[in-house]
Amino acid sequence: MTQLKPILSHLDPIIPSSTGKFKSPPPYAFHRLRFHPRLTLWSFLFLFFLLLFVICSPPAASPGGKRRSLQTTGHSRLPANWEAKARNSARPVSKSGLTVLVTGAAGFVGSHAALALKNRGDGVVGLDNFNTYYETGLKKARKTLLDRQGVYIIDADINDAVLLGKLFEIVRFSHVMHLAAQAGVRYAMQNPSSYIHSNVNGFVTLLEACKNSNPQPAIVWASSSSVYGLNSKVPFSEKDRTDQPASLYAATKKAGEEIAHSYNHIYGLSITGLRFFTVYGPWGRPDMAYYFFTKDILRGKEIKIFEGADHATVARDFTYIDDVVKGCLSALDTAKKSTGSGGKKAGPAQLRVYNLGNTSPVPVSKLVSILEKLLKVKAKKKLLPMPRNGDVVFTHANITLARKELGYKPTTDLETGLKKFVKWYISYYGSKKKSAW
Numbered sequence: 001m002t003q004l005k006p007i008l009s010h011l012d013p014i015i016p017s018s019t020g021k022f023k024s025p026p027p028y029a030f031h032r033l034r035f036h037p038r039l040t041l042w043s044f045l046f047l048f049f050l051l052l053f054v055i056c057s058p059p060a061a062s063p064g065g066k067r068r069s070l071q072t073t074g075h076s077r078l079p080a081n082w083e084a085k086a087r088n089s090a091r092p093v094s095k096s097g098l099t100v101l102v103t104g105a106a107g108f109v110g111s112h113a114a115l116a117l118k119n120r121g122d123g124v125v126g127l128d129n130f131n132t133y134y135e136t137g138l139k140k141a142r143k144t145l146l147d148r149q150g151v152y153i154i155d156a157d158i159n160d161a162v163l164l165g166k167l168f169e170i171v172r173f174s175h176v177m178h179l180a181a182q183a184g185v186r187y188a189m190q191n192p193s194s195y196i197h198s199n200v201n202g203f204v205t206l207l208e209a210c211k212n213s214n215p216q217p218a219i220v221w222a223s224s225s226s227v228y229g230l231n232s233k234v235p236f237s238e239k240d241r242t243d244q245p246a247s248l249y250a251a252t253k254k255a256g257e258e259i260a261h262s263y264n265h266i267y268g269l270s271i272t273g274l275r276f277f278t279v280y281g282p283w284g285r286p287d288m289a290y291y292f293f294t295k296d297i298l299r300g301k302e303i304k305i306f307e308g309a310d311h312a313t314v315a316r317d318f319t320y321i322d323d324v325v326k327g328c329l330s331a332l333d334t335a336k337k338s339t340g341s342g343g344k345k346a347g348p349a350q351l352r353v354y355n356l357g358n359t360s361p362v363p364v365s366k367l368v369s370i371l372e373k374l375l376k377v378k379a380k381k382k383l384l385p386m387p388r389n390g391d392v393v394f395t396h397a398n399i400t401l402a403r404k405e406l407g408y409k410p411t412t413d414l415e416t417g418l419k420k421f422v423k424w425y426i427s428y429y430g431s432k433k434k435s436a437w
């Protein structure tokens, strides 16, 4: 479509907008152009200079001699020096430091994880497509923060196989922290294909790049508590059934877990899936309830609180961002190496799944009363039966396995975590006079 545009605009003056309006040029004009001696001379001169210009121009596609140009594959938005920036950013401070690609680095969990890795001396390269699912200003602000700490974020999509191939060629990543995804349970009903695009196609494209790369990195990626779906056995254990997703979002995360299994089985990729439980905190996601409740309470706008059947309490195992990031880092640190190379498996590789929750579910009504207290504003609440939008009534993580194998130990209760969120929210929107999503 974009390629057609210039062609069509060029043709615009001669293509009639409606039939019957097109006027052919008079034939005599053509003759005049062809045989007038002065015009012929000017035409020759014009052609001569055009030829000279073409011969003398440097080849546009290869600034670095044998460097492969990415211009033709849609990467014109990348700066010319993106490769050098990626190489610099990837360099760990210490010799034992990891070299990590963080996808979704301008996102909520991605930006926190990238910073934590950088702060402890690992080399980090970010990747993010800065899509407009929620305010891009927030994503750009996170990018600025990371820039200041020396983490470079490549502005590209995980579906861009050519770029990923090139990136894995120039940086030997030891690990990939894959956090890029189409998030949100309810939005899946509005834009289902975006979930397939990012969470299925994008994941496969990334795994292909990992599998082809030499050495193959170990992968840690974000699955979701939503895979438990209609499972009613609580607390949710990794051994419980996950074949009843309640939303397309959940289905794509479950698909991701199965895709991970096949790449582990065929290619020897070391893969760890982390089932996050409603992660919240500063620099969070504006599409999540705690975030837009804060915005709406401050504006005096009514908020809707969902109830289960027969007024059953809806509750979530809200998990604070710092606890989740610690879980991510220990998953990276305990990940064994992939066994394959160049697309061939050499032996069995590690395949793991862990719950990263807080193990203390809190009713959504309690979340609201904590926010009211912190904001010192009474919320205008409306209780509603939970719409059929993919939501589940209750989540509760059993974290025995993560505690045992990752040393994962969440320490932040909801009130403490929300206090930090509210403080950040007021300083971010207050000082910059921005309006939240």
Ligand SMILES: O=C(O)[C@H]1O[C@H](OP(=O)(O)OP(=O)(O)OC[C@H]2O[C@@H](n3ccc(=O)[nH]c3=O)[C@H](O)[C@@H]2O)[C@H](O)[C@@H](O)[C@H]1O
Residues within 6 Å of the ligand: 183, 184, 185, 223, 224, 225, 226, 276, 277, 278, 279, 287, 288, 289, 290, 304, 305, 306, 314, 315, 316, 364, 386, 391, 392, 393
């Ligand atoms: O653990 C996950 O894997 C997922 O966590 C998050 O999903 P959820 O747990 O659904 O969080 P969130 O939307 O904040 O709703 C919180 C509560 O508020 C209730 N809720 C919501 C909206 C509303 O208007 N009223 C309301 O009561 C609602 O019914 C719910 O009980 C991530 O968004 C998702 O990307 C994924 O990571």
